[in-house]
Amino acid sequence: MTRQVKVVEDVVIKFAGDSGDGMQLTGSQFTNNTALLGIDLATFPDFPAEIRAPQGTLPGVSGFQLRFSSKPVFTPGDMCDVLVAMNAAALKTNLSVLKKGGKIIANTDGFDAKNLRLANYPDGVNPLENGSLGNYELIKIDVTKMTRESLSDMTMGMKEKDRAKNMFVLGFLYFMYGRTLENTEQFLKDKFGKKPDILESNIRVLRAGYNYGDTTETFTTTYKVEKAKMEPGSYRSVMGNQALSYGLIAASQKSGLPLFLGSYPITPASDILHELARHKNFGVRTFQAEDEIAAITSAIGASYGGSLAVTTSSGPGIALKAEAMGLAVMLEIPLVIVNIQRGGPSTGLPTKTEQSDLLQAYYGRNGECPMPVIASSTPADCFDVAYEAARLSVQHMTPVILLSDGYIANGAEPWKYPVSANLPLIKTSFKTELDEGEEKYLPYKRDEKLTRPWAIPGTKGFEHRIGGLEKEDITGNVSYDPENHQHMVKVRQAKVDRIADYIPDQKIDNGPVKGKILVLGWGSTYGAIKTAVEDLLEEGYSVAHAHIRYLRPFPKNLGEVLKNYEKVIIPEINNGQLVKIIRDVYFVDAIPYNKIMGVPITKTELVEEIRKYL
Amino acid sequence: MTTNTVNPVQLTAKDFSTDQEVRWCPGCGDYSILAQVQKVMPTLGIPKENIVVISGIGCSSRFPYYMNTYGMHSIHGRATAVASGLKASRPELSVWIVTGDGDGLSIGGNHTIHLLRRNFDVNVLLFNNQIYGLTKGQYSPTSEEHKVTKSTPYGSIDHPFNPLALALGADATFVARSMDRDPKHLQAMLLKANQHKGASFLEIYQNCNIFNDGAFEIFTEKSSKSEETLFLEQGKPLIFGAEKDKGIRLDGFTPTVVKIGEEFSADDLWIHDEADIYKAQILVRIFDNPRAQQHLPRPFGVFYQTSRTCYEDMMAMQIEEAKSKKVADLDKLLRGNEVWTIA
Ligand code: SF4
Numbered sequence: 011m012t013r014q015v016k017v018v019e020d021v022v023i024k025f026a027g028d029s030g031d032g033m034q035l036t037g038s039q040f041t042n043n044t045a046l047l048g049i050d051l052a053t054f055p056d057f058p059a060e061i062r063a064p065q066g067t068l069p070g071v072s073g074f075q076l077r078f079s080s081k082p083v084f085t086p087g088d089m090c091d092v093l094v095a096m097n098a099a100a101l102k103t104n105l106s107v108l109k110k111g112g113k114i115i116a117n118t119d120g121f122d123a124k125n126l127r128l129a130n131y132p133d134g135v136n137p138l139e140n141g142s143l144g145n146y147e148l149i150k151i152d153v154t155k156m157t158r159e160s161l162s163d164m165t166m167g168m169k170e171k172d173r174a175k176n177m178f179v180l181g182f183l184y185f186m187y188g189r190t191l192e193n194t195e196q197f198l199k200d201k202f203g204k205k206p207d208i209l210e211s212n213i214r215v216l217r218a219g220y221n222y223g224d225t226t227e228t229f230t231t232t233y234k235v236e237k238a239k240m241e242p243g244s245y246r247s248v249m250g251n252q253a254l255s256y257g258l259i260a261a262s263q264k265s266g267l268p269l270f271l272g273s274y275p276i277t278p279a280s281d282i283l284h285e286l287a288r289h290k291n292f293g294v295r296t297f298q299a300e301d302e303i304a305a306i307t308s309a310i311g312a313s314y315g316g317s318l319a320v321t322t323s324s325g326p327g328i329a330l331k332a333e334a335m336g337l338a339v340m341l342e343i344p345l346v347i348v349n350i351q352r353g354g355p356s357t358g359l360p361t362k363t364e365q366s367d368l369l370q371a372y373y374g375r376n377g378e379c380p381m382p383v384i385a386s387s388t389p390a391d392c393f394d395v396a397y398e399a400a401r402l403s404v405q406h407m408t409p410v411i412l413l414s415d416g417y418i419a420n421g422a423e424p425w426k427y428p429v430s431a432n433l434p435l436i437k438t439s440f441k442t443e444l445d446e447g448e449e450k451y452l453p454y455k456r457d458e459k460l461t462r463p464w465a466i467p468g469t470k471g472f473e474h475r476i477g478g479l480e481k482e483d484i485t486g487n488v489s490y491d492p493e494n495h496q497h498m499v500k501v502r503q504a505k506v507d508r509i510a511d512y513i514p515d516q517k518i519d520n521g522p523v524k525g526k527i528l529v530l531g532w533g534s535t536y537g538a539i540k541t542a543v544e545d546l547l548e549e550g551y552s553v554a555h556a557h558i559r560y561l562r563p564f565p566k567n568l569g570e571v572l573k574n575y576e577k578v579i580i581p582e583i584n585n586g587q588l589v590k591i592i593r594d595v596y597f598v599d600a601i602p603y604n605k606i607m608g609v610p611i612t613k614t615e616l617v618e619e620i621r622k623y624l
Numbered sequence: 625m626t627t628n629t630v631n632p633v634q635l636t637a638k639d640f641s642t643d644q645e646v647r648w649c650p651g652c653g654d655y656s657i658l659a660q661v662q663k664v665m666p667t668l669g670i671p672k673e674n675i676v677v678i679s680g681i682g683c684s685s686r687f688p689y690y691m692n693t694y695g696m697h698s699i700h701g702r703a704t705a706v707a708s709g710l711k712a713s714r715p716e717l718s719v720w721i722v723t724g725d726g727d728g729l730s731i732g733g734n735h736t737i738h739l740l741r742r743n744f745d746v747n748v749l750l751f752n753n754q755i756y757g758l759t760k761g762q763y764s765p766t767s768e769e770h771k772v773t774k775s776t777p778y779g780s781i782d783h784p785f786n787p788l789a790l791a792l793g794a795d796a797t798f799v800a801r802s803m804d805r806d807p808k809h810l811q812a813m814l815l816k817a818n819q820h821k822g823a824s825f826l827e828i829y830q831n832c833n834i835f836n837d838g839a840f841e842i843f844t845e846k847s848s849k850s851e852e853t854l855f856l857e858q859g860k861p862l863i864f865g866a867e868k869d870k871g872i873r874l875d876g877f878t879p880t881v882v883k884i885g886e887e888f889s890a891d892d893l894w895i896h897d898e899a900d901i902y903k904a905q906i907l908v909r910i911f912d913n914p915r916a917q918q919h920l921p922r923p924f925g926v927f928y929q930t931s932r933t934c935y936e937d938m939m940a941m942q943i944e945e946a947k948s949k950k951v952a953d954l955d956k957l958l959r960g961n962e963v964w965t966i967a
Contacts, residue, residue, distance in 0.1 A: 048964050193962065242967055246960045256958060263954050270713050289957070290946035295939060297712055299705065300738040307702040307735075308709030311678070314696060315714040337699050430954040467694040467710075467717050470673040475642070475688050477697025478681075487644065488689065 020079040022087035027096030029072040032176035037074025045247040050238035051078040053422040054086035057361040066128035080236040085537035088612040098129035113147045119154035160218035174215040181219025248425040250389035250418040255285035257396025265436035269294045270312035272305040277360045278416040279350040282322045302330035313343045316466035322348040338409040345409040362608030363417035366584035371411045380506040383562040385413040387536035390425035404438045407461040417534040441465040453486035460505035516565040521554025528575035532558045542616035635666040653804035653830035664814045680727035684751035687722040701732025704739040715936040719746040725766040737794035742935040747824045755836035788908040797822035800926045803829040805844035856925030861893035904928035
């Protein structure tokens with residue numbers, strides 16, 4: 011049979027199945043395969059809250075969305091072209107995001123009476139059979155049967171065999187998009203090298219899926235997405251938490267300070283702990299503490315000892331760390347505090363994304379307790395932001411809060427990774443000599459940045475005591491003096507404010523430098539705002555996009571930037587937080603756009619929203 | 625804990641005191657403890673700059689300000705956690721933790737047990753005064769039942785902790801008790817705590833003469849001390865009493881007081897063995913109310929001591945091993961395994 015290869019520009023696939031169906035692995039394999047071809051992409055894994063919610067049920071559905079394109083990609087896409095539904099629940103929860111005319115690849119075995127009942131379909135209704143999917147192109151495959159058949163001569167148990175089901179789907183999609191199987195076969199060899207049976211079964215089923223596509227007449231057409239026109243250079247695929255971990259390791263190497271991570275497992279931040287724990291060869295010390303408070307206070311101890319100290323968590327854990335964050339402010343020692351935000355308050359939506367901890371980062375501590383805050387906007391950006399957080403922290407002797415969120419933490423994108431020689435050095439030095447005229451070490455004497463000197467235990471003649479009680483200016487002795495307290499409160503604030511002299515100006519990401527509307531964002535809304543503004547610019551509207559990395563202090567020119575537009579719109583995945591601060595600091599009557607559903611803002615809804623003001 | 629470094633200049637207790645005015649209430653037991661620590665420090669052979677004293681919050685936690693070493697007065701209950709991070713990253717330092725019954729057993733109880741099980745090579749000095757002093761007199765997790773305090777006008781209904789049983793339950797590798805009013809014994813225990821490689825847990829009975837005066841006087845006053853206390857010595861029988869005529873004998877698993885010279889001789893008594901975990905379990909349970917009839921005397925000394933690899937050493941070993949197996953190549957890390965190039 012002759013088949014046509016159709017070149018398409020942009021594809022969004024959603025892999026959906028039971029959380030035990032291996033959809034995350036399938037998705038990430040297809041992602042790597044795509045990335046290696048130089049196609050631009052973005053991913054969005056969507057985990058259920060429970061690790062293993064009852065099989066076949068709606069809450070048990072795990073999804074992985076991948077968008078790939080020959081044009082630059084900034085979001086995983088609003089709607090899908092292809093939906094892989096391993097069972098009835100997966101179809102039901104995801105059908106609303108499938109484009110009309112889109113393809114459904116359905117595993118018919120996942121639509122038996124039991125699965126239909128678990129997915130709350132009325133008795134006797136099977137969407138695959140009743141014509142209700144007429145608006146879509148339905149491809150039905152009994153994946154379970156095919157998998158079993160291709161392994162019929164193997165001795166392993168049925169359950170074991172069924173585990174390879176996801177490989178059938180992956181192989182099938184590889185055929186559909188004209189791919190080769192090499193990188194996945196290599197991956198399987200690395201993963202199951204010591205378990206020859208499992209390796210063999212996975213590879214066989216993968217090939218069976220591919221051949222099924224080839225030999226059956228499912229398609230008259232296969233699809234091809236061309237290489238994207240990306241900046242020349244070498245790329246890899248990277249996930250947010252991974253990039254963040256690499257940023258910390260790089261900062262440790264480039265500052266000469268050993269990396270110490272104090273952390274307590276929490277979704278969606280734990281992957282940073284896992285990643286850093288693997289790189290002990292870089293001298294990384296990871297300490298899985300007994301709780302969130304020990305996680306940050308152990309990091310404070312390590313920082314006191316001269317490490318590049320980090321603690322990682324998510325909202326509820328950050329709340330527990332608040333008192334210790336105040337201690338770090340008082341001690342004026344370096345510390346990077348990473349918050350991978352998730353839906354709140356309380357336990358909230360652990361696996362869903364939200365940007366609702368900005369005000370917590372700004373104000374969530376007792377006393378006047380200022381701290382720099384910076385935020386990452388894409389998975390790859392997590393590298394730069396982590397590096398920058400470390401730089402600010404050690405060069406300005408202050409704890410720094412880094413805000414990321416579940417969406418970018420687990421999302422992947424191509425990363426034009428840096429060469430280490432090109433990374434800026436992070437200059438720091440410990441105090442080992444007295445200044446001229448000094449008789450003894452003065453732990454709270456400040457330099458032009460208003461930072462105090464860092465002397466670490468083991469340095470002879472620099473023995474000193476610090477603590478959480480108010481410090482006397484210069485000497486660091488305990489002081490309850492009223493004037494001194496006022497002075498110290500002001501100087502701690504001034505120290506943080508002065509960081510504005512050491513960060514770049516706010517840039518306009520896209521659009522005119524003066525105009526009708528500025529869409530101002532921070533964090534993971536980057537892709538949605540970027541593409542929404544792009545669309546409106548193409549339509550000829552006067553709209554621009556600026557994305558803030560440095561949230562405290564703001565870049566010095568931000569006030570000027572805001573004045574160049576008639577209106578400022580601030581989209582956020584919260585109930586309006588940056589908008590409060592912008593109004594407070596700049597007296598600008600910014601317009602909030604808020605979505606608080608645990609999912610990213612889409613381009614489509616944002617375009618509609620901005621249009622209202624044009 | 626132990627640190628083997630030779631000190632070139634002989635230091636004195638004075639070298640360890642600071643220019644800060646000591647601000648405990650006159651007559652507080654903390655003064656004696658500070659004096660003994662300052663006396664012992666110069667004899668350890670550790671350079672002053674390698675010593676770090678870390679405390680939490682409470683009267684006792686003022687301690688670092690008075691020690692001319694490195695020090696941190698951290699936040700309530702967290703001294704043990706701060707110390708864990710410091711020791712993990714700087715194993716060569718001599719780390720001392722000063723905490724109290726509220727700081728170390730109530731708000732910071734969690735960190736205390738985890739530090740002990742991990743066996744960081746540090747010294748925990750837990751000043752037990754059975755009261756909250758800094759907040760002016762509420763009952764603490766070691767206060768006796770029925771205690772009337774500001775927060776328990778009808779008497780406390782909390783059952784108190786037995787700190788040494790707790791420490792042993794957390795698999796501490798060194799468990800000892802001393803008191804503020806016995807400088808010689810306290811100095812000896814501080815030395816032993818320092819010599820021990822691993823987490824040393826030393827409970828020190830400390831009198832708060834303002835809010836809980838005399839809580840331990842039955843153990844510390846000359847008139848009652850010899851009858852009410854039992855000083856443990858390695859390899860020696862458990863003997864007490866003004867006339868040294870009483871001893872403890874194990875009757876099955878039950879410790880009982882016997883008179884020496886009548887039915888039993890010193891040879892029949894319990895011989896103290898710091899390395900015996902089973903006997904240590906019984907020993908820490910000798911915790912009778914001294915006002916009760918037929919009670920046993922309260923033991924002081926080293927109850928238990930064993931050796932177990934320290935957390936920071938294992939951490940360093942893993943790092944060395946990882947370094948020897950895999951070069952730390954930042955570019956290789958950033959590049960990963962799957963790369964493509966756009967020309
Ligand atoms: S309140 Fe008690 S423990 Fe605190 S300093 Fe005064 S006497 Fe000592």
